[in-house]
Amino acid sequence: MTSTAHGKVILLGEHAVVFGADALAASLSPGVECIARPSPGGTVLAVAPWGVSFRPDDGSELGRAVGDLCAAMGVRDAALALTLHLPGGGGLGSSAAMGVACARALAEMHGRTLRDDELLAFALGWEKVFHGNPSGVDHTLAALGGIGLFNRATGLRRVPMRGALRLCIGDSGERASTREMVHRVARLRERLPAATDQTIESIGAVARDGALALQEGDAKSLGNFMNLNQNLLAALLVSNERLEDLCAAARAAGALGAKLTGAGGGGCVIALAPGREDDVLAAWRAAGVDGRVVEVGR
Numbered sequence: 285m286t287s288t289a290h291g292k293v294i295l296l297g298e299h300a301v302v303f304g305a306d307a308l309a310a311s312l313s314p315g316v317e318c319i320a321r322p323s324p325g326g327t328v329l330a331v332a333p334w335g336v337s338f339r340p341d342d343g344s345e346l347g348r349a350v351g352d353l354c355a356a357m358g359v360r361d362a363a364l365a366l367t368l369h370l371p372g373g374g375g376l377g378s379s380a381a382m383g384v385a386c387a388r389a390l391a392e393m394h395g396r397t398l399r400d401d402e403l404l405a406f407a408l409g410w411e412k413v414f415h416g417n418p419s420g421v422d423h424t425l426a427a428l429g430g431i432g433l434f435n436r437a438t439g440l441r442r443v444p445m446r447g448a449l450r451l452c453i454g455d456s457g458e459r460a461s462t463r464e465m466v467h468r469v470a471r472l473r474e475r476l477p478a479a480t481d482q483t484i485e486s487i488g489a490v491a492r493d494g495a496l497a498l499q500e501g502d503a504k505s506l507g508n509f510m511n512l513n514q515n516l517l518a519a520l521l522v523s524n525e526r527l528e529d530l531c532a533a534a535r536a537a538g539a540l541g542a543k544l545t546g547a548g549g550g551g552c553v554i555a556l557a558p559g560r561e562d563d564v565l566a567a568w569r570a571a572g573v574d575g576r577v578v579e580v581g582r
C-alpha cells in the first residue's frame with residue numbers, strides 16, 4: 285500500500301513560530317507518496333522525480349535521516365520508493381512530508397499503523413536532521429492535514445472555514461537553507477533582542493487575527509494581514525529582492541495579499557487573489573515564474 289503525507293503552506297507566521305508565536309498554516313495535497321519493502325541489500329531511499337538514491341552512510345542529510353528513522357523505528361533494512369509532488373526546498377514542507385510518508389510506509393511494511401503521537405515523534409526526529417530547531421509546524425501539517433493555528437507549546441488548533449481557500453503559489457526558483465534562515469533570525473535576535481522580539485510578537489498577533497478573518501470568510505482582511513506579515517518578515521531579514529518583486533507583481537495584478545511562505549531567502553511566494561488568480565499567474569509568468577492555483581487545507 286502507498287503511504288502519503290501532505291505538504292504545507294504557512295499563510296501567516298513563519299520564523300516567529302520557531303520562537304513560540306502562533307502561525308496559521310494549511311496542508312497542501314498531493315504532497316508525498318512512499319512505498320517500503322524489505323531490502324536484503326541494506327536500506328535505500330529512492331526519490332522520484334529526482335532519480336537519486338540515498339543510503340544511511342552516504343554522507344547526505346537525507347541518507348542520515350532515513351538511517352536514523354529506521355533505527356528509531358527498529359526496522360532493519362528497507363527499500364523506500366518515494367514520489368515527491370512538491371518542489372524540494374521551496375518552503376512547502378517537502379522534507380517533513382518525506383519524513384512522515386517514510387515513517388508511515390515503514391510501519392505499513394510491518395503491518396502497523398502509527399498513532400499520531402508516535403508518527404509526530406518519528407517525524408520530528410527526521411526534521412531535526414535538516415534543521416536543529418524545527419518549530420514542528422511542517423511535520424504536524426504533513427501528518428494531520430487541515431488548516432489551523434500552530435504553536436509549538438500547544439500544537440495544532442483547527443480553524444473552521446467556510447469553503448476552500450484558493451491560493452496562487454509561485455516558485456522564485458531561488459533556494460536558501462531553512463537552517464541558515466532560522467540562524468539568521470536567531471542572530472538578529474541576539475543583536476537586537478527587544479526589536480526582534482517585538483516583531484516576533486507582532487507576527488503572532490497577525491497570525492491570530494488572520495485566523496479570525498479566515499474563519500469569517502473575510503478575504504480582504506486576510507490579504508491585508510498577509511501584506512503586513514510580509515513587511516514583518518522583511519524586518520527579520522528573510523525576504524529578498526526577487527520575493528519582494530513577485531509579491532509586488534501579484535498585488536499589482538489584483539491580489540489582496542502576497543507574501544513569501546516558509547523559510548524565505550528564496551523558495552515560494554503565495555498570493556490571495558479571489559477571482560484574479562489568472563491575472564496573478566500571468567504577472568508571474570511575465571517575471572519568469574510558472575505559478576499555479578491550489579486549494580489548501582483539505
Ligand code: PMV
Nearest residue numbers: 298299375377418419546547
Ligand atoms: O521552508 P520550510 O518549508 O522548511 O519552512 C520553514 C518554516 C520556519 O518557520 C522558517 C521554520 C520552522 O521550523 O517553523
